[in-house]
Amino acid sequence: MTSIGTGYDLSNSVFSPDGRNFQVEYATKAVENGGTAIGIRCKDGVVLAMEKLVTSRLMKKDANKRIATVDRNIGVVSAGLVPDGRHFVSRARDEASSWRSTYKAPIPVASLANRMGSYVQAFTLYSSVRPFGITAIVGGFDAETEVDVDGAVGSGPKVGSGGKTQGVKEGGPYLYMIEPSGLYWGYYGAATGKGRQAAKAELEKLNLDPKKGDTISLEEGVKEAARIIYVAHEDSKDKEFELEMTWISAVSGPTKGRHEDVPKELKDEAERLAKKALEGDDEMEE
């Protein structure tokens, strides 16, 4: 913390002489203290998972969700300051809804990430605001099937439209991560929060790059996500946590193109396997 006392860390909109914005770096510290959040882009969908640290035994289990739905096919999870995450989600919903009223179609995940990136970046520019104390992971599924204009009637030729280009693949699963600076990239696997290093190490072992052969399925992704959150929690073992997990598949898949909670049976099974994998690790060490 060489910045302390120099005065360059007191305001946004002021660069330090070596070109840094300390307010943004402090916001990143807020993220690093939050529970781990991850996203996995699988072959046929996206999984979002969150290590929700239990701050009080007086809070109801499975309540106070940390993963939110932004549009039917898009979910957001964030690590860091919870209220900042809520505001981020609220803005994302506004963006999705405004896109729908303009274009009469759901917003593509890439366009939502772009707009949210611009929004977050604007909070690094002015002395009157502070940057977002979160890193958000945005996951969604752009329809692979044709989507007609909302509200249009009629269906065109009985034989279907002519002149389609064969073999063109459209839509699919997408995953983006947006940092307090407004920086965002698309990812195969994304991790943020306290346990991000361990989580990233685990994500890198998975087969997620389609250019390197067959990638993991959505159901495998769910199991890996649960296991990775458990692995990432190892360093703060003394604290209790709840696993929160959602997924989005294609229209032809288990969620019918929607962002939903992972069903209880599948989640329980994933958690059972995750615990077993960790116990296995312990045995090896003995």
Add this chain to the structure above:
Amino acid sequence: MVQTTGMLGEDGIHVDMGHLKSGEVNLGTSIMAINFKDGVILGADSRTTTGAYIANRVTDKLTRVHDTIWCCRSGSAADTQAVADIVQYHLGMYGITNDEAPTTQTAAAIFQELCYENKDALSAGIIIAGWDHRHGGQVYSIPLGGSLHKQAYSIGGSGSTYIYGYCDANWKENMTEQEGVKFVKGALQEAIKWDGSSGGVIRMVVLTKRGAERHLYLPDRNYEGPGMDRP
């Protein structure tokens, strides 16, 4: 104000053109767009009138709003040009900001929003036709109230009333390009023959994976040529 809706005036029958201001330029028109095997074809006559006076006999009512998304305009020339300009701007911005060409759906959605939200001020009947890799050719129609209809083929303007029978009898799905051009030309020839507010040349635009190609057919050559404009 002279009410002309549905009336037989000295300059012919006016249909659906509603409240034009006195002296306002009217596209008393025959327009259509069809789906065919490889995409879509748009067609229109070229007459623009101010009352009984033909203000322009070689009008271009087929307007580009993106590379392979075009529209046929009917109603007030000023209104439809203004709406098409706004849509062209939006689609241009969409292409740049999303790094991907807009689809015909996107164009139809923007046209509809403008036509519906401003229905009290506009006199615009628009047919949108476009081609893109994902959806192939598509035809949408937006009549006066601003509703949106996806159609196999669509006809519009005052001249269209005369060719409902022709189109219904001669329409086939999945036509070849040659058959499609023949269908559109045959229909518009009839519309021009019977509708006093339609006339002049027949213009067409063919939208396929090759892009946009223009056709021109002249009355003094019995609408047989010159045909496609190959650069």
